[in-house]
Amino acid sequence: MSLSINEDQRALADSVAAFARRTAPIADTRNEFDALSVGTCPASVWDALVRQGLHNMYLPEAVGGSDCGLPVLAVVVEQLGKAMFPGPYLPTVLTSAVAMTASNGADDLLAAFGGGATGALVSGNRLTARAVAGGWEVEGISDPTIGLPGAERVLVCAALADTPGGSLWFWLERADLDGAANTVKVAPCDALDLTRSVGRLELAGHRIPHDRALSGIDQGRVDLIVASLLGAEASGIAGWCVETAVDYVRTRHQFGRPVGSFQAVQHKAALMLVRSQVACAAAWDAARAAGATPDQQRLAAAQAALTAVPAGVDQALDCISLLGGIGFTWEHDAHLYWRRAISIASAVGAQDIWETRLGEVALHTERDFSFIVADSLPELRERVGHALDEVLALPDDEIPSEGWAPARGGSRRARLAAEGLTAPHYPQPYGLDAGPVEQAVIGDEFARRGLTQPDMGIAEWVLPTLVAHGSEEQQKRFVPATLRGELIWCQLFSEPGAGSDLAGLSTRARKVDGGWVLTGQKVWNSQAKEADWGVCLARTDADVPKHAGLTYFLIDMHAPGVDVRPLRQVTGIWEFNEVFLDEVFVPDDGVVAGPGDGWRLAVTTLSNERLKMGSAKLGHGSANMVRRLLDRDEYGSTRDEAMRVLGRNTARELSVAALNLRSVLQRLHGSEDTTGSLNSVQKVFHAIAQRDGSRAVVALLGPLGCVGSPEEPYVRDYLGVPAVMFGGGTIEIQLNVIAQRVLGLPR
Template structure:
């Protein structure tokens, strides 16, 4: 995933990439004099980077902040030198605030770079007898400051925070260059002594600080992605102990974690550049809380994977670490943004995520009328009505569903929520039905689909065994041919609802003489069949949630085989991959909202920091799901991204449950719903494939690391 979502943005990124390659900008980033960036400054202006988001009537390209973010992401990816962020954001700020056009033009054309200070300042603006504004103050470290930079500085005017534009070439302005860890990012100490102000900046896009950080976040997204690219490319080629190091689980998991960070950073950078100005404060805080660290951590892990090679001056990896550290410094560190995330989220409770449904929108009135009829029924009759009308599972083909597109499914979910209709949870039925629809005979379809949708049949899953959990293909339950069917013998473990399910989807080995994946058959098992013994297992919550199931010479007729004999592994993978389109209604879920409510009474800085981090993680994860939904609406097929999202979602929910207990103080160890949630969430990183196995899968399927 990248920030770019339109063809124009992708083309703009490609233009930046081509410019960087042609100009060999990476060598400028390595130049310790700190002045090499000037070599590419004018050509970069010719490329149009500085005026991307500046209105056309102010001399810019008239693009959006999202267009600018896409280009800045590529600037980070290519490590283009110079005060690019401050100049692009400075040009945008000044173009909409009454600053004389000559200053905007100077930034857009590359004649003058811009610098932006931190919002924390003791500087003061006074109104002189001549009606002009004068600035006095000291700024220890200003991002982008050099001798020729136009200065955008924070101050207080009549006790109110403000921002002003100042020219540096005046007697009462001192700009002292400061050596930085990033040689290609100028910064300086600025002292102003009663200096005339060019103009006061009143930002119409949100706060100056938020826009400045939004630009830095976009660059950080590019850095995080580039470091991932470097590390994975190396892991595919480097050999140790006779193998490519990318085959080692330790390397796969390091790369997988880098991918998680890069994906979150890209989603957040895209979001903060795309939202309305009123939603930007929370979006910016969440983005900075995660993306700044993502760039630094990915650069560090990149060096780790490269080993001694990464520790050499000649390799580029340390240059990305230098840039990431510098950006995090100028953003004020990630800690203040974690605190700001939880504060801003408390204030507005998150926000709704908008989806443009396109042509599907024309169906809304019809769907609303249909669902109003369902909503008028008694609760006990709603499931049957939803099933018979195709609204319960609209993704299924007619007559079981409505063959609804992704956009239509979202619309139906929206209208169900509006009508106050809760979609019945078929539990394992959601897994069984699509596979039966895919491979079932006409009689099987008639026998199982309608009754399951209407709630007349319930299901459990008999896949896992004592010796076959994540390695499901190692199952040993045996199915032997018998007159008219098969005899099953073996043991299944961990299924939920096995004590009350009517039917089970069951895998058994029907051929022991072929490779393990090929000799498996998919059965539909009547749970009332003689020879089935179900023994409940008590979970760590204290409840009998799980079961073990013993199959002793259980007879299954031939008409209960789903698909072809020995083709069960393919169908099992289809079952595990089946995924309905769920509407992601907002950026924060109930557990996180509860955590924020508890944090209001918290005065522990460490725990507040954790609360902010988890709130930002919730926002990032919701945005990843939202971006996946948008990709599905464009026709993309679901892939390993779902596994990545599960890893991140489970991790966040487990940490939220634990911090919730901590915030309750002495009450945290009392038996109650919070303790129950904490213990319950421990299953999330085990069920459906352990988090560690999923991380290896993500590294192999999304990054192409060797199996």
Template sequence: MSIGITDEQVELADSLRKWAASLSPVEAVRAAEGDVAADFAAVRAAADEMGIAAIAVPESAGGGGGTVLDQAVALEACARELVPGGLLGSAIGALLTGRPGRYGVQVHPGGVVWDGGAADEQLLLDAGEVTPEPGVDLSARHARVAGVAGVAAGGEDLRRRLLAVTLAAAEAAGVTRWCLEAAVDYAKVREQFGQKIGAFQAIKHLCAQMLETAEAVTAAAWDAAAAADADDVEQWAFAVDVAQVTCFDGAVEVAKSCIQVLGGIGFTYEHDAHLYLRRALTLRALVGSADAAAERVTAAAVTGVRRRVEVDLEGRDEAVRPGARATAERIAGLAAAEQRSALVDAGYLTPHWPAPYGLGADPTTQIVIDQELARAGVVRPDLVIAGWAVPTILAHGTDAQRERFVRPSLLGELTWCQLFSEPGSGSDLASLRTRAVKVDGGWSLTGQKVWTSVAERADWGICLARTDADVPQHKGITYFLVDMRSAGIEVRPLREITGEALFNEVFLDEVFVPDECVVAEPGDGWRLARTTLANERVAMASARLTKSVERAVEIAAARDLGPVEHVEVGRQVALATVCALLGVRTTLRALGGHGPGAESSVAKLLGVRSRQDSSELVVRLQGDDLALLGALGKESDDPLAADVWEQLNTRCLSIAGGTTQILRNVAGERILGLPR
């Protein structure tokens, strides 16, 4: 997906990619190899005519009158096609001066002049002569200043750096996208050992990891550009530092992985892959140290800075906000014990669910309700497994099942567990062995389930069991609602690595389930297990970071950590911020009437990495006290004991709900279209 989210931005990106491709930019790059004086005149003239580098300059000054985000969308599109000729320097210069032009820009004192070799005007921090020199990036003509370092105004220096990194991140996103597409396209057609290489799990996982990185790069680049258009320098600086930590290393890694997937052909000079790797390496060198940016992120986080993304609802909230505010304030005024039923009665506990259990709310209304409940201090109770079970009943159950189960579940009167995983199946639910035999008035279930949370106190369980062994695996499964107090059910706790028992084994020995507790028809279980309501939940990400990242920031504030540790904390803050941004982008797509993009699919993969890595960092920051730690506990009075519990507990995240490896298979096949 592009940086752009709105229909207008997506259309801009698509049209500019087609325009850029029509210029045969790679051919122009190759033709100019070795010629330091080459200025890509034809491409530059076409870009000038289109006003590419002046999209964000006011119309009164001869520009396009767009936003910095519009400019970023354009640079991303052009970078995907490797358009040469200094668009990056010209775009930065146009924003600094407020007028179009062909600019070279020195971003760091004593540093390179970006695109200075293709410029008519130089914006320098040092006095001296500008000399173009050959570089690694064959599509650019950067330059050096020979002279004595000057002194520049601090405010202008900051804005210059922020603009430069913002727009360079957009180019990094474009490079990343081309590399991902090139690798995936090749993996779909290249054959080895009698099949397409994209069918090999190693290649599939590598491409899925490229997708994860590409989505992170895109989200961070988008946020930096969006923040540039807001009137908050502190927020913009934070977003830029997150982008500097994320985008440039990410672009280099994806470019390297692209060559790896391409194999020998990718290592040849004739293939274009190395040109994109060269651009990525150069962009990373130009912006400067990601570690320095990570240290700035830590410093800002310690002072309380968090990324706050403001969403413009464009007036669509005006009709619903007064009513939402009044309802939220009324609920807030009730006693705590009465608030849950009031949320249910108002449809505010699950506003995305259909009436009478929700409001069938559109994305805008869901956002407004969230905002007003938060403003009033009302916290929704977590539905836990009911949040998975009840939507299936709503979508596929009978009226009697909805009447029996939905409202009591919302009120917290019924607790649910999920009886899906088995010792021999795990993520491969199609291979489950629990069998259901038809008996008079219902079914008799026999088998074993495992990794079942809250089974020891659940009232009901959603259970998949095989009802037909003579049809293909996916077609012989039925979806049951099981009374957990039925005869024949035995629950045995499983002690986990934390020392506690949150999971359970559940044994079913000829457990009777009446016909009225079958959801849909026998054999529909696989389809139902994958069901979601058409009207998905939409929510804005919190400005607060995840638990362990906030804890790492707390430790950084309280302890005298070294620069290495500050960098590590900053990288975790950046990753957690990017994970939140993926959710924001999904929400903005929903507000625009579109389904989720790839970012929603990789959010779990990146989120798991964030939670596991940050919880491990928190423990490492506290030194060797771990060696003498006694009992662990989530709610322990000893902070380290709670931190170690969290580190151990998060190991389940890359297993539960589908292992990371299985999810990468899914991402490779369903999003990237790689062969099975």
């Protein structure tokens, strides 16, 4: 759980973490609370940080920096936040990073920061500037500002009284702040965060000469820097909290058992891990947006402000609740993290304002999560483009299916399969062995031509199992035909008495001459009515542990004894089915791998399912659904509240996409998810995001929510949420997986 992506960033993160532990252990910080509250950082701490070059690494080389970029700076901020590093580091780098965006007037200010000056950023709308001879005159009392007492340089934003929407950026130096002019005063406040100072800037007709003004600072870029760095620190806090809580509940005993063995505790700890990874992804996405367009920066900044920054607050409180009484004591460090989290969440600004901002920009802009450039892999791009142009020339003759099942066959689908473009990530001869970059290039070429990449439905999860574990005969028989759209598949795993507990299933298979005879009942089977073939898990040995006695069968869905009965859901639609197997014969070549290998193969199938579901955009409560509601005035609340819901739902959707992109880039940089945590985290958050997003839409409707016809899709969307709450393993089962397999909590 770190913002670092590549090997260099991981090495930097480790180095900064070790530096923080060595230079400013929390026990020493506790002895400095009084000095820190007035802005006096121990010289040994700040001087050591300056010697490491951490104070100016983001700055230009001309002032001693290394121009490392915002993503690298965020890695440092995260690690120092995780270590509760005291003093003015965060407000200083915030200020210098904002000053660096000025087009003119910042040279002296940046030189001071490059040399080790501390800083603070005073913004908001409480200061007013009026033009006077030789410059401006500024009045007002600022909001409480982190790091202001003790700062050697202060960058200030004041509203221009005579220019609506205009602002003046200027800077003050230590001589101004120490009272050289009686028109300036720094009023310290009682800081919530005991490791930093907080104060208000009071200006009473203070004169600002022209040479102290900065030009070209864009508020959108300021918001991005502030939100990404505060989000990075919140990510560090979230990481510390989950590690601390898990370490405690793993060893603390109550009622003769480790506290961490109780399911309620496990679920809370697992949700903390989910929250931590989501916060990390949101902060990372904001930092990487530094070179993007203004609209992209506004989306990313608001996402970090709404997702990453508040996560630290909730995470710290959950940490304290898992620690119990000891966590609520002054002596435990948890409250220091809680205080800092509340402080930075307050500093970033009110959530309803950020929700409105994100809603406004999301009305007309979507976040770009591409990670390739237009000229990436030109030879592949040319080859794929040529094939797709020929596909476009073919008739669009697919045969639509009912329900969720994909369309069948067609000349276009056959050509795509022949070119390896139906599933390009598959190994040859079925695909192109395409890695993430190759897949992105191929997807880009599809999009350029308005073509949708083929959807194989349930086969998206079945075929990887056959490719990995099937016999050569099974692969040749089923894989190419499925890629061509000639076969539709279903998955026969769940049972009325064994939903998420797959190993507890009761469908039996007994050995007969030439094959097996299966008897049992399956339920919640998507596409079973349209399917030609199904993959079925059945018990072939009742005398071994339940996981060991399962076998993975390929069943002809038209075979005698197979009875498919559609299930009508609360939506009124038949999307699932129940399947009865009455003495269904499956020949020996319908067994994948071998008898008893079923559980191992089922895990392969389910892991592909969970990754697919976790990487998709929101199906329920999507931003597009809120946009439709707004466009058609189909809401009973105020438009302002509807815009805030658009902001919140967009933030959830962006988090899903950011999690997925991080996983792709981590694989590209050799950081494999060996614990399997990412799939489960994505699945849990994806389901929660859809549940909460769809409920938020319904809450906007007022009396319109009484209508349930297909022409009013919002309530129907919410009624369909249970499908994502259960599919691929319930949220609760996924939390068990995270708690036990990832966090290592006892069973």
